[in-house]
Amino acid sequence: MLFTMNTNAPQVPKLKKRAGLTDTNLLLIITIAVFVVMYTCAVAFLGEGFAKPQQFFNILNENAYMIILSCGMTLVMITGGIDISVGQVTSLVAMCCAVYLDRNVLYPDKFSEPGAPFVAMLIALGIGLGFGLVQGFLVAYLEIQPFIVTLAGLFFAKGMTTIVYAKQFNVANEAFKNVKETRIEVPGLGSTNRLGNYVPAYVEIGVIVAILIVVLLFALLRWTKTGRSFYAVGGNNQSANMLGINVKRTKFIAHVMCGLLAGIGGYVFFMHVGSGSPSHASGAEMNAIASSIVGGTMLTGGVGNIAGTFFGVLSMSTIKIIVASLGLDEAWWTNITVAAMLCIFLLVQSIILSRKNKAKK
Amino acid sequence: MATSQNLLQPKQTTGGIVTKIFSKQIVIPLIALMALVLFNLIADPSFFHITLKETNDGYNVLAGNIISVIDYGSELAILAIGMTLVTSSSGGQDISVGATIAIAGSVVMRVLCGENSAPTELQSSIIVAFIVAVIVSMLFGAFNGVLVAYFKIQPMVATLIMFTAGRSIAGWINENKIMNISPECSREFAYFGNNIPGIPVPTPVFIAAACMIIIALVLKFTNLRLYSQSVGINPNSSKLNGINPQTVKLITYVILGVCVAVAGFIKVSRLSTINYSTIGKDIEMDVILAVALGGNPLGGGKFNITASIIGAYVIQMLTTTLTKYDVKSTEIPAYKAIVVIILVVVSAPVVRQKMTQLKKKLTASKVGKEVS
Incomplete structure (x- = not known):
């Protein structure tokens, strides 16, 4: 740490003005810029595939669940906590829904009717809410480390997934297949294929859900009292308490919302893959954390932005596609590039943070 | 002293002793251990049976559930030592240990086997391979340490980088070949993860004991305990007292690197082969649990390595108990x-x-x- 008191003294009046470029905004702008630059490079160097709008929508289709999970993760991270159970909760939700929908196939002697997709959705929400409530209670009211609580949650969900059903299987439920195959066409962005036929661009239902959630949470964090108290609690527990914010309840709400979003994300994931498997979505929690960090959320709490998280997810998935299509298809390159990108973002964050600390002094 | 206290608080003498015992940190893992032992005693005392089994080579080795707890708990205990120090000084946990174990194991195999995936003779001595693995793990530990100490990134996030990349790097070191050291190639290599002929106790137990003795000596004769605790409790005030918080944090991460190398070496020696995607998988979670079970505050500060080590064996005992009752590993x-x-x-x-x-x-x- 450098003590350069003298040089920083004149900066104090600057801080009093409401600067247009706060650190949060700066991180957000960096994230968006990186995504745009990366995508343009991909279009420029990798050619046609990336220029088609459908390629972009495919990224969205594949990562709708990740956007939802990362949003929940961002909420918890803003309050200064962490939830590493979301990936396995996703897996558990997918497995439970799959088993419920195909109950007449798996247990023909007990059930004759297949399950209904709507009830499956309720199951998904219930599981997510259950995890959120228990973990939130343990973290907020019993003041146990969020890492340990959600680690236990991860273990529990992981074990339960195989207890519910141990093998991978594809869902054969007709009603669910109809829902899964539903495609929402985006007007005006289709392309013509080699045969000259017009192929409309489409997104899946999950994408609509994800975007709705992003918009809702963005509004919640920006304009509601609850949302603002998330930032206050994450920034400084004690001063938030002195401001009259119920710190415990705020943390509880954040964890419950994260759990609920993990349930929704699990169902969206399930709608995309249409199967249940113990190995589904393994490591998704780390991916969600990485996306949130790339999106400008800080694990120290108090800083973060849902829009940034959205672009963080897109950047992470774009870089994976770029690495894969560069011909570096040996398995290790994807992970190493993602890690390098994460490293760069962390260093940038760290530099910004230390600059901010210096400015305070 | 005692009498005056008794005079002052006559009603609370018995409660005082009980609360005093219960306020000790080491009690938590000990109670957990006792509970597991009791459960096994009541449910099925055969859990504690130890038998002498003859191996294929004609030597007698000890076998039984308790032996397997002590044997397979070795890696956890070794890692718990390093993780406790890291937790104490930086107030966070290293989640990359599993991935770094893969790297260390991969380095050992690379040095011993060279380019050949199934060599007929070792390319270098086992000691050299071990030392190279230690140095490489120390470097990766230092990488994490620098990110945490100098760039002030939260430990969990900083180690997320190696968590993501580690197994890929391990695969890259050996070009994703499955290396295999057959008994014909080197009999000695398997000794470190199994039994040395003539000695019935598994070797990892001795390695773990050696690590514990070394760390005990280090803590006794150096200021590491004081420094890492003070840095963990308040980095700024320890800086004012002339301790460099960054260096202390870095040192603890490097020590964890050494622990990881030892654990990785045992892991590859057990099977004489390496699988990059499964070696040491989820071990970081078990290690962090061991530290938490030991009652160490995960936010940094005071620590008790003995409690962490007991915590590690508790976790291993839990796993062994569950396996004994035919619970599937998944x-x-x-x-x-x-x-x-x-x-x-x-x-x-x-x-x-x-x-x-x-x-x-x-x-x-x-x-x-x-x-x-």
Whole structure:
């Protein structure tokens, strides 16, 4: 740490003005810029595939669940906590829904009717809410480390997934297949294929859900009292308490919302893959954390932005596609590039943070 | 002293001793250990049977559930030493140990086998391979340490980088070939993870014991304990006292690197082969649980390595117990989670406070009744 008191003294009046470029905004702008630059490079160097709008929508289709999970993760991270159970909760939700929908196939002697997709959705929400409530209670009211609580949650969900059903299987439920195959066409962005036929661009239902959630949470964090108290609690527990914010309840709400979003994300994931498997979505929690960090959320709490998280997810998935299509298809390159990108973002964050600390002094 | 205290608080002498014992950190993992031992004693005492088994080579080795707990708990115990130090100094956990174990194992194989995936003779001595693995792990530990100490990134996030990349780097070191050291190639290599001929106790136990002795000596003769605790409690004030917080944090991460190399070496020696995607998988979670079970505050500060080591063996014992009752290895996490939650809830400060308050209320009401 450098003590350069003298040089920083004149900066104090600057801080009093409401600067247009706060650190949060700066991180957000960096994230968006990186995504745009990366995508343009991909279009420029990798050619046609990336220029088609459908390629972009495919990224969205594949990562709708990740956007939802990362949003929940961002909420918890803003309050200064962490939830590493979301990936396995996703897996558990997918497995439970799959088993419920195909109950007449798996247990023909007990059930004759297949399950209904709507009830499956309720199951998904219930599981997510259950995890959120228990973990939130343990973290907020019993003041146990969020890492340990959600680690236990991860273990529990992981074990339960195989207890519910141990093998991978594809869902054969007709009603669910109809829902899964539903495609929402985006007007005006289709392309013509080699045969000259017009192929409309489409997104899946999950994408609509994800975007709705992003918009809702963005509004919640920006304009509601609850949302603002998330930032206050994450920034400084004690001063938030002195401001009259119920710190415990705020943390509880954040964890419950994260759990609920993990349930929704699990169902969206399930709608995309249409199967249940113990190995589904393994490591998704780390991916969600990485996306949130790339999106400008800080694990120290108090800083973060849902829009940034959205672009963080897109950047992470774009870089994976770029690495894969560069011909570096040996398995290790994807992970190493993602890690390098994460490293760069962390260093940038760290530099910004230390600059901010210096400015305070 | 004692008499004056007794005079001052005549009603609380017995409660005082009990609370004093229960306030000791080491009690939490010990109680967990006792509970597991009791459970096994009641449910099936054959858990504690130890037999002499003859191996293919004609040597006698000890076998039994207890032996396998001590044997397979070795890696966890070794890692728990490093993780406790890291937790104490930086107030966070290294989640990359599993991935770094893969790297260390991969380096060992690379040095021993060279380019050949199934060599007929070792390319270099085992000691050299071990030292190279230690140096490489120390470098990766230093990488994490620099990110944490100098760039002030949260430990969990900083080590997320190696967590993501580690297994890929391990695969890249050996070009994703599955290396295999057959007994014909080197008999000695398997000794470190199994048994040395003539000695019935598995070798990892000795390696773990050696690590424990070394760390005990280090803590006794250096200021590492004091420094890492003070840095963990308050980096700024320890800086004012002339301790460099960055260096202390870096040193603890490098020590964890050494522990990881030793654990990785044992792991590859056990099987004489390496699988990059499964070696040491989820071991970081077990290690962090061991540290938490040991009652060490995960936010940094005071630590008790003995408690962490006992915590590591508790976790291993839990795993072995569950396996004994035919719980599938994929289902173990669910039961583990329940046990962990119970332990953590019981040892949570808030819950304890509530309990003591409740006790006080009860005694107060009793006293009140007696008076009235």
